[in-house]
Amino acid sequence: ITAKKDSNLLNLLVDFFQGTSTTKLKKMIMYGCISYNGAVVKSLEMIIKKGEFVEYKKYTGGAKIAKQKTDLPVIYEDRNLIVINKSCGVKFISNVSYKGQTICSIVKSYLKRKYNNQETVFPICRVEDAESGLCVLARDKRSADFLSKNWHTTEKRYLAIVQNDLSQTSTKFNNHPLQSIVGKDGEEIPRTISLQYKKIEELCLYNEKLHLLEVIQTEGSVSDCRDFFAEIGNPIIADLGKSDLKYRNNFMKLCLTELKLRNPETKQNINLAIEPPRGFKTINL
Numbered sequence: 001i002t003a004k005k006d007s008n009l010l011n012l013l014v015d016f017f018q019g020t021s022t023t024k025l026k027k028m029i030m031y032g033c034i035s036y037n038g039a040v041v042k043s044l045e046m047i048i049k050k051g052e053f054v055e056y057k058k059y060t061g062g063a064k065i066a067k068q069k070t071d072l073p074v075i076y077e078d079r080n081l082i083v084i085n086k087s088c089g090v091k092f093i094s095n096v097s098y099k100g101q102t103i104c105s106i107v108k109s110y111l112k113r114k115y116n117n118q119e120t121v122f123p124i125c126r127v128e129d130a131e132s133g134l135c136v137l138a139r140d141k142r143s144a145d146f147l148s149k150n151w152h153t154t155e156k157r158y159l160a161i162v163q164n165d166l167s168q169t170s171t172k173f174n175n176h177p178l179q180s181i182v183g184k185d186g187e188e189i190p191r192t193i194s195l196q197y198k199k200i201e202e203l204c205l206y207n208e209k210l211h212l213l214e215v216i217q218t219e220g221s222v223s224d225c226r227d228f229f230a231e232i233g234n235p236i237i238a239d240l241g242k243s244d245l246k247y248r249n250n251f252m253k254l255c256l257t258e259l260k261l262r263n264p265e266t267k268q269n270i271n272l273a274i275e276p277p278r279g280f281k282t283i284n285l
Contacts, residue, residue, distance in 0.1 A: 002053040008275055009034065009054070010044040033059050037270065042074035043085050047273035072110050075134060075272055080143040080264045082107060082121070085274050086135045088251035092127040103127075107137055125151055125221060130238065132277050133158070133256030143264035150262065151221070157258035158215040158225065159276050161203065161283070162234040163243055166211055172196035175219070178227055193220035193228050205283050210237065212281065226254065237283065249284045 001016045013025045013034075032040045035055045036048070048054060073085035084103055086092065091102045104121055111119035121137040122144035138144035173195055180188040194217070201212040211234070217225055229235055230242040237243055237253035255277065261270040 001056060003048040003050055005050050007048055008044060009041060009046045009048060012048050012054070028056070028059060031059050033057050036076070039076050039078045040074065041076060042072065043274065045073070045085060045275045046075050047275065049271075049273070072106055074110075075274060076270065078263070079139065081124075081136060081138050081147065081261075082111070083134055083136050083259070083261075083272055086127060086132055088132040088277060089129060091129050092135060093123055103135060104137065111139070124148055126223070128222075128252065130240075130252035131222065131254055131256070132251065132280075133254075134259050134272060134274060135256070136259070136261070138264070146264040147261070153219055155258075155260040156217045156222070156225075156256055157273075158213075158217065158222075159255045159257055159280065160197075160213045160215055160225075160229065161237045161253035161281070162211050162213060162229055163208075163237060164234050165209070166199060166234060167232070170196070170198040173228075176228065178220075178224060178231065191220070191224060191227075193224045194218045195220070195225065195228065201281075203281060203283070205285075210283065222254070222256065246285055247283065253280065253283075255280060 001012060003012055009029060010025060013028065014022065017025060026044065028034060029042055029044060032042060033056060034041055035057070041054070074082060075085050076083040084107065086103055091100065093104055094102045104123060107121050108119055111121070119139070121139060122141065124136040124138060124144065124147045127135045136147060138147055173193065175192045175194055178191040178193055180190050183189050195215055197213045197215045199211050200214050203210040203212060215225065226236055226239050226242065230239065235243040238247045238250040239252055239254070240248065257276060258273040261272070262268070263270055
C-alpha cells in the first residue's frame with residue numbers, strides 16, 4: 001500500500017480500504033497485520049511519507065496472533081530493537097519506590113506474550129516522565145551497545161513550545177557549548193550540541209506569546225536540547241526547574257516526532273515519524 005501523500009497509518013488504510021470500518025482497520029493494526037520495511041508497526045499515529053509503502057498481511061485468527069494483540073503503540077519492531085510512542089506522563093523506567101507499570105515493563109510483557117519466553121529490554125536513552133514521543137529499547141546487549149554508542153549523533157526531530165521572544169525565528173548552531181555537568185568523580189564533563197530550529201507557529205496565551213518550534217538535532221541528548229533552550233532564554237513550557245511555575249499544570253511541551261536510526265544488525269537506515277499528541281498545543285494555567 002503506497003502512500004500518495006504524507007499520512008498517518010490509520011488514514012492511509014482508510015483511503016486504501018474504502019468502506020471498511022475504522023474499528024476493523026484499528027484491529028488490523030493492533031493484531032500486527034501491517035509491516036513497514038519488514039517490521040511490524042502497531043501505532044495509528046506513525047507517519048508514512050509520500051512514496052513509502054506498508055505491507056498488509058490478512059488476519060487469519062488463531063491463538064498465537066491473539067497473544068500479540070496490544071494497545072501498546074509499537075512504532076517499529078524487529079529482532080534487535082523496538083520503538084514505542086510514549087504518551088505524556090507515562091513513566092519510562094521504574095525506580096526503587098515506584099511499583100506501577102512503566103514503558104519498559106509493558107514492553108517486556110508484550111514480548112513475553114508474543115514469543116512465549118522471558119524477554120529483556122535495554123533502554124537506549126533517558127526519557128523523562130513528562131516527555132512524549134519516540135523512545136527506543138534494544139532487545140539484546142549487542143544492539144544496546146551499538147545504539148547507545150551512536151545515540152549522541154542520531155538525528156532527532158522534535159516539536160517544542162518555548163517561552164519569551166526569539167532572537168531569531170530560524171537559526172543553526174554547530175558544536176554550541178553547554179554548561180558542563182559534574183561526573184561521579186567530581187570532574188566537570190564538557191558538553192556541546194548541534195541543532196537547528198525554525199518557528200512554525202506563534203501561540204497567543206492571554207498577554208504572552210509562545211512559539212511552536214521544529215527542532216532538528218544532530219548531536220546531543222534530549223536533556224542537552226532542553227538545557228540549550230533554557231540557556232538561550234527560551235525554556236520549554238513545563239520543563240520544571242527551567243520554565244515559569246505558572247505552567248506546572250502542563251506536561252512538558254517537547255515531543256520527539258522523528259528519528260533516523262541505523263539498524264544494529266543490517267546497518268541500514270530506519271526513518272521513523274509520528275504525529276504529536278492530541279492537545280499538544282493546548283496550554284493550561
